[in-house]
Amino acid sequence: MSIKVGERMPEGKFKTMTESGPKDLSTGELFHGKKVVLFSVPGAFTPTCDAKHLPGYLGQFDALKSKGIDTIACMAVNDVFVMNAWGKASNVGGKVLMLADGNGDYSRALGLEMDGKGFGMGMRGQRFAIVVEDGVAKQVNIEAPGQFKVSAAEFILGQL
Numbered sequence: 786m787s788i789k790v791g792e793r794m795p796e797g798k799f800k801t802m803t804e805s806g807p808k809d810l811s812t813g814e815l816f817h818g819k820k821v822v823l824f825s826v827p828g829a830f831t832p833t834c835d836a837k838h839l840p841g842y843l844g845q846f847d848a849l850k851s852k853g854i855d856t857i858a859c860m861a862v863n864d865v866f867v868m869n870a871w872g873k874a875s876n877v878g879g880k881v882l883m884l885a886d887g888n889g890d891y892s893r894a895l896g897l898e899m900d901g902k903g904f905g906m907g908m909r910g911q912r913f914a915i916v917v918e919d920g921v922a923k924q925v926n927i928e929a930p931g932q933f934k935v936s937a938a939e940f941i942l943g944q945l
Contacts, residue, residue, distance in 0.1 A: 787896035790925050794917055795894040799860065799884035802869035810884065812891075816920040819855040823884075824914040824936055825892065827899060828906060829863045829871035833933050838912070839875050841938035846880045849938065852945040860884040862892055862909045886910060897927065914941050 788794070794812055801810045815821060824842065826834035842849070842857050849857060857880065861868060865885040872883040892898045892910035901909040914936035916924035924944050926935035934940060 787927065788915065788922050788925055790922055792922050794915075794920050794922060795891070797891040797894050799886055799891065800865035800868075801882065801884060802865055802872075807865045812920070815856065815858065815882075815884075816917050818919055819917075820853050820919075821856045821858060821917045822849060822854055822914060822941055823858045823860060823917055824938075824941075825860045825886075825897065825910040826912060827861070827901060827909045829861050829867050830874075833912075834861070835871070835875070837933060838937070839871075839877070839881065842881055843875065843877060845938035845942055848942055849945070852942065854945070856882055858882040858884050860886050860891065860910065862886050862889040912936050916941065916944065 794816055797812050799810045800807050826838050828834060839859055859881050863885055864887045868883040868885040877883060886892055889898055889908050897911045897913055899909045899911045912928040914926045915922050928936050
């Protein structure tokens, strides 16, 4: 069963890249006392993710911040090195926090894993966006297979 509005986000951790190398980031560090947009993509550098999803959040950064968003975070079931390379290639700078859910543990904890074996991708996370306030899911937008609408930055902006 997937996360629902009003539920606490599950405990977990991600990998992020720092100047000194990979570092763990707990969900407590990510969500405590903050308003966060966490969006997930099936894979770094994949067509919709790379051409629309991540660029949409970069383009709406100022508008999202003006609505009280403290952190915009992108997660994918990729390793920290791939997420770091994608962030650099997309010029995220300090605008979007790139989170590696390398083994898909957090995607599973959310109940939002996806079987991508048919595409040669193994287990991945579904495409979604969750607005989190102090660890509680306030908006949960899960895309239908093959869709890109309700997890887009513009859609989230309209909900805030």
